[in-house]
Amino acid sequence: MKHLVASRMERCIGCHSCSLACARLVHKCLSWENAGIRIQSSGGLSTGFTAKLCLVCDPAPCAAACPTGSLKQRKGGGVTQNKKLCIQCGKCAAACPVDAIAQDRQGNPYVCIHCGSCVEFCPHDCLEMREAEG
Amino acid sequence: MITENFRILEVNLSTERSAIKNVPGVETVLGGSGLAAKLHLEYSRPGLAWDDPSQPLIFAIGPLTGFFPLMSKTVCAFTSPLHGQYAESHAGARSALALRFAGIDALVVIGKAERPTVLHLGANVIEFMEAGYLWGKDALTTGKLLRRILKGSGHRTIMRIGPAGENKSAMACINVDTYRHFGRLGGGGVMGAKNLKAIAIEGNNALELPAGKEYANLFVDIYRKLTDTDMMRKYHNLGTASNLEALNELKALPWRNLQATSDPGIEGITGERFADDTLLRNAACAGCPVGCIHIGFVREKFHKDNQYLYRQVGYDYEPIFATGSMLGLTHAPDVLTVMDEVEKAGLDVMSGGVALAWATEALEKGVVTQEQTGIDLRFGDAQGYMRAVHMLGGAVNDFWRTLAGGTTAAAARYGGGDFACVLGQEMAGYATGEVFYVAQGLGLRHSHLDTGAYTYDQSKAPKDVDKALAFLLEDERERVILTSMVACLFARKVYDPETLRQCLTVLGGQALADGLDDAAARIQKLRWQARAAGGYDPMNVRIPKRFLEVETWKGRTDPQYLEELRLAYAGAIREMCGQGDVKPA
8 A cells, every 4th residue: 555755855946846735635625734735944954944744653543542532543553534524633743753743723633645736746756655664 | 615704913112002993895996905905095195105103004814715725915005205195015935825824814003113123923823022133134134033033934924124224225125034025115124114124924713714625626636736737837946037048139238237137147047057056945825835035145265164054045036136146246146145135134136126226336437436335346256245235235325325215315315227127116127128128117016027018028019109018908907817816926927817716706706706896906906096096297207318328139228119108108107097087096
């Protein structure tokens, strides 16, 4: 099963096209935050940008923390999401060790579901869909 | 989505109170330039000084901001410290999307803070932060400290000033997210006058999109044109810096205060030289996949034991002209170093560079003395300019304080007006000929981007006043639509009127799409009326003698053509000003 990897972030120019694409195509809204992948400046010595996105944990702590089964373990790592079951408790976002889950102001979580919709909108091929190892 | 009314956030720094206002006019003024002019007409007090606390500082976005690629710019409007009239300055970085996701079409700042203040805004935050500890800090340090203090990395904009702004310089810029600027006409001075060190805006809300696939499909079409064709290659490849060699070849690149228009020293400062020797990486404004921001790298040995510091400096054609050829600097790292100091001081690089070039020639000619300047300046001496930048930004004595009010003001006091390279404000880097001199000299923003006059000069167009005038008026009208959307002007070939109509329609703005031509003419007039409200008379604009002495590939400036075009354009502007009719449409 393929998953999204931000494998060439050193090429990133910070245009946010990936986040905007995720919000537009997956979450049907205009946002750079309500998205499974989000970009921020890396700051300090490592100039440029970093991507915040799901690193395909298996087992995934966010799924373990979810009390309703809205987030479930995805085969090959990461999670699947059923938004209808979400009670906006924020446990998933708190459980993610790499801050890959964003919450909007209503508390709804946004996590990468590894659909790959963002990939074609990166002008510098920073992103790719990769087969899980092993 | 297109809304019925504009949502305006009005912030009063004197009372620390704010208001959300629903302002009508979406169909008549669209947004961006149109909205900024409308708001300035409503808020400004033409009888009062530019730094009166009641004067507004406006940031406006447009109906397409964020919804389509390269709709990534913000229009900043204010009463200019340079000429005391309506001014617009445009910038990108994250400013436009931050405003969009903060849920407002425009921010209007009025009043004056009692103490140095940072205004912190977002979809659910309006905060006035005491910032005495930031006063006196340079623009880059201020950005670094605020990034640490405020949350929301990546999804916010930090617009701040350096010492030049604090000193109310007419050449002070507003630095936006380090590498972009509301550069021209002294917006930084307006913030300084308001005791406003920075405005940080969190874009922490999401917006609705139209149902169905039409919008997403149109987005992809436009995105593909921008990324899969060669249309934008110029901008992300060498960037605007590619123009240096071309203009030098044409004998149209200003050198050493426009004493020459071509020089063999170009080899050291071409776009290729900058790319090969200094280019570290590219960056982009939020919502733009092109990535035209070129960040150069320069290291500097500060100790004999191989101890180095390094600087990362955003470069472009204009900054290289202003701190390179104009100052006689022909070594790319020197140019970047001076540029970096300009960034720290919070000066507009074009005005700052041109002012220093004038000061250098004034010293050479004995118009001013070293006693007055406190420093010797010589073309080609980077070390001198590194110091002079801070003397100008810091307004350290009478001479530099006067120059901070504009080269024209300094020339009026000390002499040297003949060689002040001023076209309404300090010139942009195009010694291309009569049409450009008139266009920048009289133009609304006194910007090389008001019209494509420098391109017109380079075409084979005959010396025909009527044709040149028609071009200036028509090109301005086309651009005003783009700057009301608010598009980056680099995308002007992609966003033709038909494409803009499709974009507006898919977002529910059929009426805006249908009325686009009328809106263009209306907004063009409205902006001139905003300018006229401050007392602008284009007939009073004079083109300094230096521009008559210029020799380009076409030969010498034709004084008769220049004068005839000046009078014709001034007449047309007067007509658009409505001779005193200053009420918004």
